[in-house]
Amino acid sequence: MGGAIVIIGGTSGIGLELAREYVSQGRAVAISGRSAERAARVAQDLGGGARGIGIDLSEPKEIAGALAPIDDVQHLVITAIDRDSNHIADYDLAAAERLVTLKLVGYPEVVHTLAPRLAADAAIVLFGGLAKERPYPGSTTVSTVNGVVSGLVRTLACELAPVRVNALHPGIVGDSPYWAGKPLDAVIERTPIGRLVRMREVVQATMFLLDCQGMNGVDLFVDGGWMLR
Numbered sequence: 001m002g003g004a005i006v007i008i009g010g011t012s013g014i015g016l017e018l019a020r021e022y023v024s025q026g027r028a029v030a031i032s033g034r035s036a037e038r039a040a041r042v043a044q045d046l047g048g049g050a051r052g053i054g055i056d057l058s059e060p061k062e063i064a065g066a067l068a069p070i071d072d073v074q075h076l077v078i079t080a081i082d083r084d085s086n087h088i089a090d091y092d093l094a095a096a097e098r099l100v101t102l103k104l105v106g107y108p109e110v111v112h113t114l115a116p117r118l119a120a121d122a123a124i125v126l127f128g129g130l131a132k133e134r135p136y137p138g139s140t141t142v143s144t145v146n147g148v149v150s151g152l153v154r155t156l157a158c159e160l161a162p163v164r165v166n167a168l169h170p171g172i173v174g175d176s177p178y179w180a181g182k183p184l185d186a187v188i189e190r191t192p193i194g195r196l197v198r199m200r201e202v203v204q205a206t207m208f209l210l211d212c213q214g215m216n217g218v219d220l221f222v223d224g225g226w227m228l229r
């Protein structure tokens, strides 16, 4: 069926979990990480003919060339992140520039590059996160860039119509590698479902945004109700 599901940031965490699900459904999948070798290795482990490509979104001038091997695209999901830990008191300019470039320039440059290769019924999901609403220590740049994703999907949904573009904003995803071993009891305490959301649930929500033809230009929060308290 059609083109590939392209997952930029598919070598780890939520992107990898999504790739696994699509491969298990027999879909063509392409994943990316910064290193082409690592992406190829992860893709091979996924099986199902998945392809791996190397792209560093914080080097946006390289993106078009890196995406050259991708031809037909059924759906595009961008989950890539290289989190910094930043506070205004000791602002790390280089780290901030890297992350801001990654999400604010890298994400739209990927969309720009792949737009002519999108299927007529393609959909796009861009990942933000609820640090945009609820900061954590060191999240200054993360909170900023995840907020900007909301603006980005609004303009892209208009520019790319009828292709649909949505944002998914997870709360803290308890079984994602980034949070492994970090103290999260206070967040669990505040979450009405009594636990943190899981990667599997974020994958389900991503597939809903990609599949449901009525969803366009929205910010979907997937947080087990965390924002209610």
Ligand SMILES: NC(=O)c1ccc[n+]([C@@H]2O[C@H](COP(=O)([O-])OP(=O)(O)OC[C@H]3O[C@@H](n4cnc5c(N)ncnc54)[C@H](OP(=O)(O)O)[C@@H]3O)[C@@H](O)[C@H]2O)c1
Residues within 6 Å of the ligand: 008, 009, 010, 011, 012, 013, 014, 015, 032, 033, 034, 035, 038, 039, 055, 056, 057, 058, 078, 079, 080, 081, 082, 102, 127, 128, 129, 130, 131, 146, 169, 170, 171, 172, 173, 174, 176, 177, 178, 179
């Ligand atoms: N996990 C959570 O609790 C959570 C909460 C809220 C929002 N989110 C959002 O959900 C998305 C996925 O998060 P995650 O925790 O699943 O991510 P993750 O496990 O940290 O994986 C990040 C992915 O981005 C890739 N990447 C890193 N730096 C990159 C760069 N400069 N250019 C291109 N790709 C790069 C990594 O590939 P390589 O390492 O192979 O280069 C990897 O595939 C992110 O956008 C994040 O903001 C996550």
